[in-house]
Amino acid sequence: MALAVKQKEKAWGKVLDAGLDETIKKLTPEKIEQVIKKALEKMGPGRLKTMVETCIHCGLCSEACHTYLSNDRDPTFAPVAKVKQTMWPILKNKGRVSPEFIRRAAEIAYTECNLCKRCSMYCPFGIDMAYIILSVRRICHLLGVTPLYLQDTAHSHAVTMNQMWVKQDDWIDTLQWQEEETRGEIKNPIIPINKEGADIMYSVIGPEPKFQAHLMGQAAVIMNVAGIDWTYPSFDGWDNSDMAMYSGDHEIMGRVKRAHFEAAMKLKVKKIVMGECGHAFRSIYDVGNRWLGLRMPPVPVIHAIQFYYELLREGRIKIKKKFDKPVTLHDPCNVIRGRGLHEMARYVTNALCEDFREMNPNKEYNFCCNAGGGVINCGPPWTKKRVISNRVKAEQMKATGAPIVITPCHNCHSGIEDVIKYYKLGMHTKFFSQIIVEVMEIPEKFKL
Amino acid sequence: MLEFLMSPAVYSFVRGPLVWIAFLVFIVGSAYRIYVMISTVKKEKLVLPYMSLRYSIRSILHWVIPFGSVNWRRHPVITIVTFLFHICLVFTPIFLLSHNILWHESWGISWWTLPESLADIMTLIVIFSCVFFFFRRIIASEVRFVTYPSDFLILAIAFLPFLTGFLAYHQWLLPHEAMVNLHILFGAIMLIAVPFSRIIHMIFGWFTRAYTGSEFGMVRHVRDY
Ligand code: HEM
Ligand code: HEM
Ligand code: SF4
Ligand code: SF4
Numbered sequence: 001m002a003l004a005v006k007q008k009e010k011a012w013g014k015v016l017d018a019g020l021d022e023t024i025k026k027l028t029p030e031k032i033e034q035v036i037k038k039a040l041e042k043m044g045p046g047r048l049k050t051m052v053e054t055c056i057h058c059g060l061c062s063e064a065c066h067t068y069l070s071n072d073r074d075p076t077f078a079p080v081a082k083v084k085q086t087m088w089p090i091l092k093n094k095g096r097v098s099p100e101f102i103r104r105a106a107e108i109a110y111t112e113c114n115l116c117k118r119c120s121m122y123c124p125f126g127i128d129m130a131y132i133i134l135s136v137r138r139i140c141h142l143l144g145v146t147p148l149y150l151q152d153t154a155h156s157h158a159v160t161m162n163q164m165w166v167k168q169d170d171w172i173d174t175l176q177w178q179e180e181e182t183r184g185e186i187k188n189p190i191i192p193i194n195k196e197g198a199d200i201m202y203s204v205i206g207p208e209p210k211f212q213a214h215l216m217g218q219a220a221v222i223m224n225v226a227g228i229d230w231t232y233p234s235f236d237g238w239d240n241s242d243m244a245m246y247s248g249d250h251e252i253m254g255r256v257k258r259a260h261f262e263a264a265m266k267l268k269v270k271k272i273v274m275g276e277c278g279h280a281f282r283s284i285y286d287v288g289n290r291w292l293g294l295r296m297p298p299v300p301v302i303h304a305i306q307f308y309y310e311l312l313r314e315g316r317i318k319i320k321k322k323f324d325k326p327v328t329l330h331d332p333c334n335v336i337r338g339r340g341l342h343e344m345a346r347y348v349t350n351a352l353c354e355d356f357r358e359m360n361p362n363k364e365y366n367f368c369c370n371a372g373g374g375v376i377n378c379g380p381p382w383t384k385k386r387v388i389s390n391r392v393k394a395e396q397m398k399a400t401g402a403p404i405v406i407t408p409c410h411n412c413h414s415g416i417e418d419v420i421k422y423y424k425l426g427m428h429t430k431f432f433s434q435i436i437v438e439v440m441e442i443p444e445k446f447k448l
Numbered sequence: 449m450l451e452f453l454m455s456p457a458v459y460s461f462v463r464g465p466l467v468w469i470a471f472l473v474f475i476v477g478s479a480y481r482i483y484v485m486i487s488t489v490k491k492e493k494l495v496l497p498y499m500s501l502r503y504s505i506r507s508i509l510h511w512v513i514p515f516g517s518v519n520w521r522r523h524p525v526i527t528i529v530t531f532l533f534h535i536c537l538v539f540t541p542i543f544l545l546s547h548n549i550l551w552h553e554s555w556g557i558s559w560w561t562l563p564e565s566l567a568d569i570m571t572l573i574v575i576f577s578c579v580f581f582f583f584r585r586i587i588a589s590e591v592r593f594v595t596y597p598s599d600f601l602i603l604a605i606a607f608l609p610f611l612t613g614f615l616a617y618h619q620w621l622l623p624h625e626a627m628v629n630l631h632i633l634f635g636a637i638m639l640i641a642v643p644f645s646r647i648i649h650m651i652f653g654w655f656t657r658a659y660t661g662s663e664f665g666m667v668r669h670v671r672d673y
Binding site: 028365 | 464485488489490491492493494497498507510517518519522523526550588589590592593594595596599600602646648649652653655656657659660661663664667668669670671673
């Protein structure tokens with residue numbers, strides 16, 4: 001039976017998380033074996049086994065990972081090492097592993113890997129570490145061993161169909177409140193609700209109405225000024241986020257994605273535009289749709305970066321005066337390495353800002369923010385570990401000398417803000433939408 | 449022991465049935481592994497619809513060309529060693545004069561062969577590359593952490609046919625007959641090991657690369673090299 005690998009004392013000490021520490025107490029090696037066997041059978045272990053058997057243990061993937069580089073090349077953080085400490089023993093022992101092993105495997109899978117797939121670009125065989133680690137998470141989920149905070153968001157998805165326990169009346173209230181707020185910015189704005197046949201359904205992540213409603217107000221300014229025929233649904237499906245995807249709860253993920261697509265279909269819109277969030281895009285474009293048996297999303301979905309790119313190119317929004325502070329751009333894995341929007345992001349940045357400085361490496365080679373993959377959603381107990389494990393991002397940003405980092409993704413936005421604070425970089429993160437609202441020209445008819 | 453190794457009985461076994469067994473296990477075993485792999489992956493339903501010939505080829509080409517990918521460029525020493533190692537490992541035995549003579553004798557087929565001095569150098573390249581990999585495994589912490597005894601075994605399986613072939617050719621160390629017999633034994637072990645060990649990467653590697661190349665190229669619209 002495989003035992004957990006002994007851990008050296010780390011700068012963040014031993015992290016306590018009831019979701020992991022308490023839940024393993026109910027497990028026995030027999031139970032674990034039973035669950036894993038069934039899980040592997042259901043998953044169809046073809047890809048998994050092929051990848052594990054192909055890996056020649058050469059370690060060439062190590063330098064791809066920001067956690068490895070940031071922890072002074074601690075070999076336990078290399079991508080292949082994460083698989084070594086999780087999936088290899090699981091497969092080798094046919095699922096018969098100890099509860100302590102599962103505790104450690106869960107810690108690795110949920111808090112040490114962002115599923116960013118950077119390592120797949122560095123492995124000579126293109127081994128998909130993110131898929132392997134996601135499979136480990138699936139197993140941990142089925143065993144009931146998931147970080148507490150992350151599990152809370154998955155519960156919220158299950159109960160309310162959104163990530164933040166937002167009730168329907170709160171949601172509608174927020175839309176109306178933001179419409180009112182927007183009246184302070186432009187003349188006669190509207191936030192259309194349930195407008196059937198609109199061109200666009202705009203969708204946001206649960207945390208926006210909960211904590212960052214001003215972002216919805218800013219989106220409304222952009223939509224109104226650009227003359228977009230758009231709408232929000234008043235009902236479930238407005239939230240495009242999906243933490244169940246990251247906790248390993250495929251069933252809930254499927255329900256949430258279905259609700260999202262169905263909301264767009266009920267409203268008979270031409271396409272969905274999603275706000276500046278990365279994991280939400282992954283969930284509709286890569287993971288969730290496949291779980292539902294859909295090769296591609298059933299309704300065209302575009303990410304905010306592409307949407308702004310189109311608005312700027314077509315001249316539907318004009319720039320009054322470009323943003324004059326130097327900016328740098330963080331490439332969010334899920335829409336850059338996940339969808340190749342890097343050139344559009346640069347077009348938008350250059351259209352909005354005077355002084356754009358590239359990070360290095362960039363585009364699809366960019367380092368992850370270390371918040372993605374649900375890692376930031378594992379909550380405060382893991383924050384210190386998360387920021388320490390992304391020193392390379394801090395160094396990369398500092399080298400640009402820019403005071404502003406554009407982060408067109410919610411997880412990146414919050415994660416990078418944490419990194420900035422911890423390393424005292426004196427920078428700030430901004431969404432594209434915030435800069436657009438600041439620099440765009442307000443046409444006469446909207447002037448107050 | 450040595451006498452036994454040199455005996456004609458051993459020679460006729462290794463030169464006869466063993467060679468047959470080795471090639472049969474290698475070919476049938478590998479074909480079977482490919483068949484099982486493709487049929488289990490097919491059942492997953494999430495792989496084949498995302499395969500793209502164009503992006504598979506794009507990805508494979510970037511990775512089989514030395515310095516064709518970012519990571520090859522980041523590790524020039526490893527890149528040079530691994531390309532030399534693999535090229536010599538695969539092509540030396542195929543185009544070796546001695547091997548061609550043997551299959552000409554047995555099966556009546558043969559083809560172009562390498563000049564013997566060049567083959568000798570290629571053999572040495574494999575031998576020294578194995579030594580390099582051995583020390584890298586011990587010294588580099590990220591490799592050591594993921595190293596199992598089986599990794600050294602695989603290295604030995606690659607190393608021994610070349611070492612013994614080299615010693616046989618130069619008639620060093622052991623009497624020629626003994627070394628040739630040993631060589632054939634280790635050569636057979638290597639062929640037999642392919643479908644049963646991670647040496648299967650020589651076959652599966654193309655498929656995993658093609659899959660990642662397809663996902664990155666067709667779905668994600670980015671490079672994977
Ligand atoms: C299993 C069937 C095999 C047979 C019957 C066989 C037989 C031979 C023989 C008779 C020689 C000539 C030795 C001499 O010149 O006296 C030789 C040389 C050699 N063999 Fe094999 N071999 C086999 C498999 C392999 C394999 C699988 C490899 C490597 C992957 C290999 C690599 C070599 C090399 C590199 C040499 C030449 C070394 C040099 O010229 O320096 N052989 N082999
Ligand atoms: C033509 C097919 C093959 C391809 C495309 C291939 C490809 C690769 C690649 C990409 C690596 C990783 C890079 C490195 O560590 O150097 C590797 C490593 C390795 N390959 Fe192959 N390989 C092939 C055939 C073989 C064969 C037939 C053997 C025989 C045993 C072999 C033995 C090894 C070993 C021992 C390593 C690991 C070196 C280490 O210890 O790090 N390969 N191969
Ligand atoms: S965080 Fe990214 S680079 Fe690191 S192991 Fe996970 S997928 Fe690979
Ligand atoms: S680079 Fe690929 S083959 Fe090498 S250790 Fe990493 S995952 Fe395995």
